[in-house]
Amino acid sequence: MNLPRAGARLQILLGHLGQPSAPAIVAQPVSGLASPASFHPEQFQYTLDNNVLSLEQRKFYEENGFLVIKNLVSDDDIQRFRAEFERICREEVKPPGIVIMRDVALAKQDYMLSDRIVSKIQDFQEDEELFRYCLLPEILKYVECFTGPNIMALHGMLINKPPDVGKKTSRHPLHQDLHYFPFRPSNLIVCAWTAMEHIDRNNGCLVVLPGTHKGTLKPHAYPKWEGGVNKMYHGIQDYDPNSPRVHLVMEKGDTVFFHPLLIHGSGRNRTQGFRKAISCHFGSSDCQFIDVSGTSQENIAKEVVEMAEKKYGFQGVMDFKDTWMFRSRLVKGERINI
Numbered sequence: 001m002n003l004p005r006a007g008a009r010l011q012i013l014l015g016h017l018g019q020p021s022a023p024a025i026v027a028q029p030v031s032g033l034a035s036p037a038s039f040h041p042e043q044f045q046y047t048l049d050n051n052v053l054s055l056e057q058r059k060f061y062e063e064n065g066f067l068v069i070k071n072l073v074s075d076d077d078i079q080r081f082r083a084e085f086e087r088i089c090r091e092e093v094k095p096p097g098i099v100i101m102r103d104v105a106l107a108k109q110d111y112m113l114s115d116r117i118v119s120k121i122q123d124f125q126e127d128e129e130l131f132r133y134c135l136l137p138e139i140l141k142y143v144e145c146f147t148g149p150n151i152m153a154l155h156g157m158l159i160n161k162p163p164d165v166g167k168k169t170s171r172h173p174l175h176q177d178l179h180y181f182p183f184r185p186s187n188l189i190v191c192a193w194t195a196m197e198h199i200d201r202n203n204g205c206l207v208v209l210p211g212t213h214k215g216t217l218k219p220h221a222y223p224k225w226e227g228g229v230n231k232m233y234h235g236i237q238d239y240d241p242n243s244p245r246v247h248l249v250m251e252k253g254d255t256v257f258f259h260p261l262l263i264h265g266s267g268r269n270r271t272q273g274f275r276k277a278i279s280c281h282f283g284s285s286d287c288q289f290i291d292v293s294g295t296s297q298e299n300i301a302k303e304v305v306e307m308a309e310k311k312y313g314f315q316g317v318m319d320f321k322d323t324w325m326f327r328s329r330l331v332k333g334e335r336i337n338i
C-alpha cells in the first residue's frame with residue numbers, strides 16, 4: 001500500500017486495523033463531573049477545581065458555556081503564526097496531513113494557491129510552527145480547567161475568513177462543534193479560539209448563543225443558502241431564532257474558550273481584509289470514543305471518512321474514529337484512551 005506522508009501515527013493506525021479495536025461506549029447523557037474538593041460540589045458541572053479561574057470566571061463559563069480571556073497570546077506569537085500561514089499558502093512548506101480549504105465562492109477561480117483564496121487550513125498538527133499554538137503554556141493553563149491534566153490536541157485550524165463576494169458564503173452557520181467529534185464526555189472537551197487581529201461584526205466575528213451548552217447535541221445539515229455553502233459547514237436547522245445572540249468583539253491576542261455544545265457561528269465578512277483566527281480543540285485523553293452509527297452524527301462521519309479516503313487514496317479501511325485517532329496529539333500529561 002502506498003502510505004501517505006501523514007506520518008508515523010497513520011502507520012501505527014494502519015498496523016492496528018484488523019485487530020480488535022478498543023471498546024466503544026455508546027453516547028450517554030452528559031452527567032455532571034464529580035468535584036469532591038469543591039466548595040459547592042453541586043454547582044460546577046462544566047469546569048474542574050483549579051486555581052486558575054476566579055470564582056466569577058468559573059460561574060460565567062458554567063452559566064454561558066464560554067469565557068473570553070483578554071490579551072492572552074502575544075503579538076510575537078501571532079506574527080509567527082501569520083508568517084507560517086503565508087508560507088503554507090505560498091507552498092513553501094507542505095506539512096503532512098494539512099487540509100487546505102477555499103471558500104466555495106472562490107473555489108473555481110484558478111488562481112495559484114495564495115493567502116487570498118485559502119479560507120481555512122485544518123489539521124496543522126504536523127506543522128511545528130503552527131502547532132506551537134497548541135503548546136502555549138498560557139493556553140494550556142486555561143484548557144486544563146476544563147479537560148484536567150491529560151490533554152490531547154484534537155484538531156487545529158487557522159481561519160482566514162475571506163471578504164464576502166456578495167453571496168454570503170463567508171458565513172459559518174450556527175453549529176455545535178461536538179457534531180464533528182466521536183468522543184465523550186463533552187464536558188472534558190474545549191475549544192480555544194484566538195483572534196489574530198481586531199475582530200468585530202464588520203469582518204465576521206464569532207457569534208454565540210449563551211447557555212446553549214446546557215442543551216443536547218442537535219441534528220446538523222447543510223443550510224439551504226442560495227449563494228452556496230462550504231464543504232462540511234453543517235448548521236443547526238431548528239435553533240430558536242429569538243434566542244439571544246452575543247457578538248464577540250475581540251482584540252488581537254484575546255482568546256475565547258468554549259464548550260463543544262455551545263451553539264456558535266460567524267457572520268459575513270464585509271471588509272476587504274481576510275479575517276484571521278487560530279484555534280484548537282482540546283480534550284482529555286480520558287475521553288472515550290463513541291460509535292456514532294444511528295445518531296445524528298452519521299452524516300458528518302460519512303463525509304469525513306470519504307474525504308480521508310480521497311486524501312489518502314484508499315478505501316474501506318478507516319472509520320470516523322480512526323480519522324480522529326491519527327490526527328490527535330498529546331500536549332500534556334499521559335495518553336490514555338484517545
Ligand SMILES: CCCCCCCCCCCCCCCCC(=O)SCCNC(=O)CCNC(=O)[C@H](O)C(C)(C)COP(=O)(O)OP(=O)(O)OC[C@H]1O[C@@H](n2cnc3c(N)ncnc32)[C@H](O)[C@@H]1OP(=O)(O)O
Binds near residue numbers: 104304
Ligand atoms: C482525515 C482527513 C480529512 C479531514 C477533513 C477535515 C475534517 C474536519 C472536521 C473537523 C471539525 C472540527 C470542528 C468544527 C469545524 C467546523 C468546520 O470547519 S467544518 C468545515 C471543514 N471543512 C473542511 O475542512 C473542508 C476541507 N476542504 C477540502 O477538503 C477541500 O478544500 C475541498 C472543499 C473538498 C475542495 O478540495 P479540492 O478538491 O482540492 O478543490 P477543487 O479541486 O478546487 O474543487 C473540487 C470541487 O469541490 C468544490 N469546492 C471547492 N471548495 C469547496 C468548498 N469550500 N465548499 C464546497 N465545494 C467546494 C469545487 O467547486 C469543485 O467542484 P466541482 O463541481 O467538482 O467543480
Ligand SMILES: Nc1ncnc2c1ncn2[C@@H]1O[C@H](COP(=O)(O)OP(=O)(O)OP(=O)(O)O)[C@@H](O)[C@H]1O
Binds near residue numbers: 172173174201235266
Ligand atoms: N439564515 C441563516 N441561517 C442560519 N444561520 C444564519 C443565517 N443568517 C445568519 N446566520 C448565522 O447566524 C449567526 C449570527 O448572525 P447575525 O445575523 O446575528 O450576525 P452576523 O451575520 O454576524 O452579523 P450581521 O447580520 O451584522 O452581518 C452567524 O453565525 C451567521 O452565520
Ligand SMILES: O=C(O)CCC(=O)C(=O)O
Binds near residue numbers: 172177264277
Ligand atoms: O469563523 C470562525 O472563525 C469560527 C469557525 C468555527 O466555528 C469552526 O470552524 O468550527
Ligand SMILES: [Fe+2]
Binds near residue numbers: 175176
Ligand atoms: Fe465551530
Ligand SMILES: [Mg+2]
Binds near residue numbers: 267268
Ligand atoms: Mg447576519
